[in-house]
Amino acid sequence: MGSGSILPFDGRSFTTSQSRAKVKQSQTSAASEASQSRFGRTTSAPTYQPPGPDSAAVLAAVDRVLKAFLGPVGIPSEGATLTALRAIAQIDVRPLPDAAERRSDDAAAETVRRPASQLLGLDGAAPRSGDSPRPKRIPSQQRLNVVIDKLSDAAYTIVTQPTVVITRQILEEYVRLQARLGKPQSLPQILALYANKPRPEMAAGSIRYVERNPSKIDSAVDPAVAGAALDAAIEAKDLEAAIGIVENTYAAKAFLRAKLLRKALLPGFAVAATPVALYYAATQLAQVQYALEPKIATGMALVGALSYVGFTASIGLVAHFTANDQMKRVTWAVGTPLRHRWLHEEERAALDKIACSFGFSEEHRYGEEEGEEFSFLREYILSRSMILDAVELMPGMN
Numbered sequence: 442m443g444s445g446s447i448l449p450f451d452g453r454s455f456t457t458s459q460s461r462a463k464v465k466q467s468q469t470s471a472a473s474e475a476s477q478s479r480f481g482r483t484t485s486a487p488t489y490q491p492p493g494p495d496s497a498a499v500l501a502a503v504d505r506v507l508k509a510f511l512g513p514v515g516i517p518s519e520g521a522t523l524t525a526l527r528a529i530a531q532i533d534v535r536p537l538p539d540a541a542e543r544r545s546d547d548a549a550a551e552t553v554r555r556p557a558s559q560l561l562g563l564d565g566a567a568p569r570s571g572d573s574p575r576p577k578r579i580p581s582q583q584r585l586n587v588v589i590d591k592l593s594d595a596a597y598t599i600v601t602q603p604t605v606v607i608t609r610q611i612l613e614e615y616v617r618l619q620a621r622l623g624k625p626q627s628l629p630q631i632l633a634l635y636a637n638k639p640r641p642e643m644a645a646g647s648i649r650y651v652e653r654n655p656s657k658i659d660s661a662v663d664p665a666v667a668g669a670a671l672d673a674a675i676e677a678k679d680l681e682a683a684i685g686i687v688e689n690t691y692a693a694k695a696f697l698r699a700k701l702l703r704k705a706l707l708p709g710f711a712v713a714a715t716p717v718a719l720y721y722a723a724t725q726l727a728q729v730q731y732a733l734e735p736k737i738a739t740g741m742a743l744v745g746a747l748s749y750v751g752f753t754a755s756i757g758l759v760a761h762f763t764a765n766d767q768m769k770r771v772t773w774a775v776g777t778p779l780r781h782r783w784l785h786e787e788e789r790a791a792l793d794k795i796a797c798s799f800g801f802s803e804e805h806r807y808g809e810e811e812g813e814e815f816s817f818l819r820e821y822i823l824s825r826s827m828i829l830d831a832v833e834l835m836p837g838m839n
Contacts, residue, residue: 496584499532503595516604516641516648519611525599526614529592534585534622593624600631604648607635613666620673628670629685636660636695661699662690664787671791675798680814683795684821691788692825700784719746770796770807770830777826785825792822796829804836 510517510525596618600607612635619625639650653660667690674683690696723742727735762779765772771793773782782789796818800810808830822829 496588499534499588500591502532503529503591507595507598510599511602516606516643517602519606519608522599522605522611523614526596526611526618529595529599530614530618530621532592534589534592589622589624593619593622593627597627597631601634603639603650604641606640607631607638609663609666612662613669616666616670616673620669620676623673623677625670625674625677625679625682625686628674629682629689632662632667632670632686632689635662636689636693656694656698658695658699658702661693661695667691667696667791671794675795678799680795680799680818684818687788687791687795691791692785696787697784700787715750716747719743719750722746765834768834769793770800771822771827772831772834774823774826774828781826788825789827792825792827796822807835 506525506528510521596615599605600611600615605611612631615631616628619628636655637653639652641648641650667686670686670690671683674680674686720739720743723739723746724735726742727733727738730738732738733741758779762782767790771789773789799815799818801807819829
């Protein structure tokens with residue numbers, strides 16, 4: 442088959458070699474010319490290399506990948522979906538420098554271009570004939586935005602196909618791709634589809650879709666993937682996407698059940714086995730004394746051991762669940778049950794991270810934020826049994 446062909450299901454192939462060659466050819470910079478200063482030093486005039494790939498080549502490569510993936514009829518395998526996403530991820534897209542970096546580059550280029558007489562304070566001196574010209578900048582922000590939008594939309598089209606099963610690896614690859622492109626807007630929807638999207642199955646030569654239970658443990662998003670998605674939204678300064686990611690990951694019922702199974706199952710067995718172990722120890726202690734009957738001595742030893750272990754464990758649990766050293770701005774409201782605090786600690790930490798990222802960085806200015814977005818964040822945190830910038834816990838107030 443040709444480079445744009447596709448093998449049935451597991452044998453899909455995607456070709457982007459021609460597009461990568463064009464991208465590399467468009468990214469090669471011209472050699473800088475050396476200029477001789479009045480002191481005889483040879484300096485090179487900085488040349489500006491316009492970032493971003495060849496938009497026409499990238500768009501053609503993306504169209505070939507989509508055509509190869511969407512062409513066949515059937516349920517694509519996980520490998521075929523990963524291959525399509527990685528084919529899109531292979532395209533090099535370098536973001537443009539921001540305005541501050543461009544001003545810094547202009548200043549550096551102007552400093553190198555000026556002769557030493559101007560650096561000594563003779564700013565009015567005319568440029569010498571041997572000076573190198575200032576680098577010319579080619580505006581490419583609009584072209585780069587078109588390329589990034591095309592790549593993001595292509596990945597979204599692949600993952601949202603009804604016949605595509607979103608697995609853990611596919612979700613991780615999609616989050617990584619959108620984070621690199623700086624496009625976290627679709628992450629909340631994809632995270633919701635990971636738990637709610639109907640699973641396709643082949644039945645009698647046709648495809649039928651089976652509804653899924655979003656509360657099952659296998660529908661929980663991996664904490665590492667959730668953290669990567671949240672970091673992408675924070676880096677893009679998208680508060681709406683950040684809140685949506687928290688709702689579909691840390692606050693989801695499947696995530697809470699997975700946490701119970703992962704972190705509370707073994708301690709629960711230990712708590713259940715503690716009375717049995719104490720009873721066995723009490724019976725052994727009753728055998729080494731002769732002042733009381735063995736049954737009475739066993740009962741007294743068991744009651745004493747249970748009282749000591751229960752009291753000590755209760756104090757330890759209260760101290761552990763009420764600790765707030767890890768909290769910066771978001772804390773629990775008074776009266777929140779300890780079990781709720783433990784279950785939703787990851788959600789509180791994520792909201793704390795969001796508040797610190799979107800608010801003032803100076804600690805003495807906490808609570809002074811204004812605006813519609815931050816007011817929404819404050820009300821949302823309050824609805825989750827949490828408080829943003831509790832007065833009694835702020836520096837100097839305790």
